[in-house]
Amino acid sequence: xxxxxxxxxxxxxxxxxxxxxxxxxxxxxxxxxxxxxxxxxxxxxxxxxxxxxxxxxxxxxxxxxxxxxxxxxxxxxxxxxxxxxxxxxxxxxxxxxxxxxxxxxxxxxxxxxxxxxxxxxxxxxxxxxxxxxxxxxxxxxxxxxxxxxxxxxxxxxxxxxxxx
Amino acid sequence: xxxxxxxxxxxxxxxxxxxxxxxxxxxxxxxxxxxxxxxxxxxxxxxxxxxxxxxxxxxxxxxxxxxxxxxxxxxxxxxxxxxxxxxxxxxxxxxxxxxxxxxxxxxxxxxxxxxxxxxxxxxxxxxxxxxxxxxxxxxxxxxxxxxxxxxxxxxxx
Numbered sequence: 001x002x003x004x005x006x007x008x009x010x011x012x013x014x015x016x017x018x019x020x021x022x023x024x025x026x027x028x029x030x031x032x033x034x035x036x037x038x039x040x041x042x043x044x045x046x047x048x049x050x051x052x053x054x055x056x057x058x059x060x061x062x063x064x065x066x067x068x069x070x071x072x073x074x075x076x077x078x079x080x081x082x083x084x085x086x087x088x089x090x091x092x093x094x095x096x097x098x099x100x101x102x103x104x105x106x107x108x109x110x111x112x113x114x115x116x117x118x119x120x121x122x123x124x125x126x127x128x129x130x131x132x133x134x135x136x137x138x139x140x141x142x143x144x145x146x147x148x149x150x151x152x153x154x155x156x157x158x159x160x161x162x163x164x
Numbered sequence: 165x166x167x168x169x170x171x172x173x174x175x176x177x178x179x180x181x182x183x184x185x186x187x188x189x190x191x192x193x194x195x196x197x198x199x200x201x202x203x204x205x206x207x208x209x210x211x212x213x214x215x216x217x218x219x220x221x222x223x224x225x226x227x228x229x230x231x232x233x234x235x236x237x238x239x240x241x242x243x244x245x246x247x248x249x250x251x252x253x254x255x256x257x258x259x260x261x262x263x264x265x266x267x268x269x270x271x272x273x274x275x276x277x278x279x280x281x282x283x284x285x286x287x288x289x290x291x292x293x294x295x296x297x298x299x300x301x302x303x304x305x306x307x308x309x310x311x312x313x314x315x316x317x318x319x320x321x
Contacts, residue, residue, distance in 0.1 A: 002269055002272065003249075003250045003265035003266070003268060003269050004195045004196075004199055004247050004248070004249060004250065004262075004265060004266055004269055005247065005248050006195075006244040006246075006247055006248070007244065007245070007246040007247055007248045008248065072311065073312070073313075076311070076312035076313075076314070079312070079316070080312070080314065080316040083316040083317070084316065087317070131295075135291055135295070138278065138287055138288070138291050139284035139287045139288060140284070143278070143279050143280065143281070143282065144279060146278045146279065146287060147275050147276075147278045147279035147319075147320075148317070148320075150275060150278045150287075150290070150291050150294050150295075150319075151275060151294070151316075151317040151318050151319055151320055152317070153291065153294075153295060154271065154275075154291075154294045154295045154297070154298035154299075154318040154319065155298060155314055155315070155316055155317065155318055157295045157298055157299050158295075158298035158299050158301065158302035158313070158314035158318060159302065159314050161299045161302055161303065162302045162303060162306050162313055162314070
């Protein structure tokens with residue numbers, strides 16, 4: 001994406017932005033004996049967070065004081081964390097953790113009786129944790145994965161900053 | 165938030181691709197400083213205050229990036245005299261939309277640095293800048309009514 005450009009002038013070089021190919025096959029797949037791939041934990045965490053955010057969005061829609069805009073924002077977090085899990089799993093390929101069966105509550109998801117305020121607080125904590133975990137992984141990853149995980153960390157920080 | 169520039173990274177000295185990515189990021193910071201200067205004229209007091217704080221962060225990061233490049237004997241790109249905005253800026257709404265777009269550009273440029281360097285220190289600088297852009301972008305996009313206010317992968321094409 002490039003929105004702002006230098007005003008047209010004579011003979012300026014074109015602005016080059018690295019165009020990313022779609023996530024290529026990971027170069028480091030298949031290291032069976034090394035430490036666990038940090039992306040595996042990030043996939044699991046992202047799926048858990050999506051479950052937390054889904055529960056919070058439902059609580060915000062149906063609670064004693066329904067809050068549509070907040071529910072929409074938190075539903076966006078659920079969608080983003082699902083997209084993170086999918087992209088990280090795609091980068092892992094065959095090494096991706098198994099997807100939990102549909103309908104099963106992932107560990108860490110909010111109990112159904114939780115209040116909307118409590119559910120949103122849990123999402124805030126989850127975004128903080130996700131930002132920290134992803135950011136900690138960035139220095140040691142191969143380049144493409146560093147960019148992907150960096151965007152995951154940035155997305156979580158962005159949502160955290162607007163989730164009142 | 166901006167990290168102080170350390171010694172020049174090996175990447176910047178030896179890797180032309182990393183240096184080019186950082187030059188692009190510097191260009192994005194130059195453009196951001198210019199656009200914030202344009203936008204603040206159209207913002208009410210509370211938003212103007214936020215914009216000025218954001219502009220300061222961009223200037224600090226711009227200057228740190230200049231020092232990093234110069235320290236590696238790379239000539240830092242200079243600011244353009246003017247920039248073409250995606251849409252005319254005529255009021256607060258168009259000014260806020262410009263700032264959301266500027267932060268998306270900034271995020272893209274710093275994500276590209278992450279994708280084109282190996283040095284852990286430079287990666288942390290780029291991650292900080294990408295994260296800051298996503299946070300500022302979320303506020304401006306939210307102010308503009310953009311839904312969702314945060315893209316799932318800030319800076320990704």
